Amino acid sequence: MSVKQPLNHYRRFSIAPMLEWTDRHYRYFARLMSSQTLLYTEMVTTGAILFGKGDYLSYNEEEHPLALQLGGSDPLALAQCAKIAAERGYDEVNLNVGCPSDRVQNGRFGACLMAEPQLVADCVKAMQDVVDIPVTVKTRIGIDEQDSYPFLTDFIDTVSATGCDTFIIHARKAWLNGLSPKENREIPPLDYPRVYQLKQDYSALNISINGGVKTFDDMATHLEHLDGVMVGREAYQNPYMLAEVDQRLYGMEKAVLSRDAVVDLMLPYIERHLQQGGRLNHITRHMTGLYQGVAGGRRWRRYLSENAHKAGADCEVVLAARASIQQA
Incomplete structure (x- = not known):
């Protein structure tokens, strides 16, 4: 911008x-x-x-x-x-x-x-x-x-x-x-x-x-x-x-992005970072609070904390963390 x-x-x-x-x-x-x-x-x-x-x-x-x-x-x-x-x-x-x-x-x-x-x-x-x-x-x-x-x-x-x-x-x-x-x-x-x-x-x-x-x-x-x-x-x-x-x-008139939309918008950025040799947790450590206050938000945080630092971790980890929010 x-x-x-x-x-x-x-x-x-x-x-x-x-x-x-x-x-x-x-x-x-x-x-x-x-x-x-x-x-x-x-x-x-x-x-x-x-x-x-x-x-x-x-x-x-x-x-x-x-x-x-x-x-x-x-x-x-x-x-x-x-x-x-x-x-x-x-x-x-x-x-x-x-x-x-x-x-x-x-x-x-x-x-x-x-x-x-x-x-x-x-x-x-x-x-x-x-x-x-x-x-x-x-x-x-x-x-x-x-x-x-x-x-x-x-x-x-x-x-x-x-x-x-x-x-x-x-x-x-x-x-x-x-x-x-x-x-x-x-x-x-x-x-x-x-x-x-x-x-x-x-x-x-x-x-x-x-x-x-x-x-x-x-x-x-x-x-x-x-x-x-x-x-x-x-x-x-x-x-x-x-x-x-x-x-x-x-005072801007625009729609409020959903949390899921924010995650979707982050995926291409994460992909570029990984292609440049970066690690997933360099980015996801800043995202763990995104679902704070939402039912299942702790599962999101825990999944990222436990998996994003692993060798080879990629966007699939982020998507799996988001999917974990819906689990009973």
Whole structure:
């Protein structure tokens, strides 16, 4: 697909960058269900792009609109990577200022950068200077004991002074010491009103909210106050929710794809992947939640989990998994 609207149109709903999860296979799968969702890559570090042996930027053309999330804190390296991303056709570059993992902190990027707003501004400016696509920032509402509203607004003031006008705010602070990344997604309390206040005080900025968003009712509430919602785990673990996004959030009049239709549309993609030497479970691991909440859905999940990793596994495994749903 091509991007036919301004990128802010698509920002109304986006899927969060999630390590190990939002790879190109998941993004293709998600795009089948929603043409309007803004998709994000997993976080890719500047070191992986500049010095890694693999191609960390490959994607399917169908994934547009597509944003690359970068991890790094060196303005020069980030500028190099942003330039490569633009040349490769990405629609946006996003800087990770939200990830709290030890590995990220040791690399001096992620949430710990909230404590260095001028460095973040320098990074953003360096990327803006070499690309024409939007450069955006995903961050938290605070870190450790630095979680006051003035701390957050100082960060926004400093970074937005570069001309950066789009921020995705995870409505939890991050504890950089003592909590795992998983715990940082669950233990620090959500503070949605703080993000709403940010939009009130910075009405010219495009602000999306992330964290704990699960239902369309949740989204409707947030969209009364903000420009966009970013959904993470729910969009992965219950992916069929995406089949209603275009209709419910973008007002499109089109039929909702059935789960079975989604599977049928995935089969040619799976076949191509297998012909290129890929393995079935590279793709089906992202599809196990498709029948969540449906009678027999556990059989689908179990069949894929037990069989998709086997040597020679092909589309017949997917069809057999679907057939197992109907079994008594």
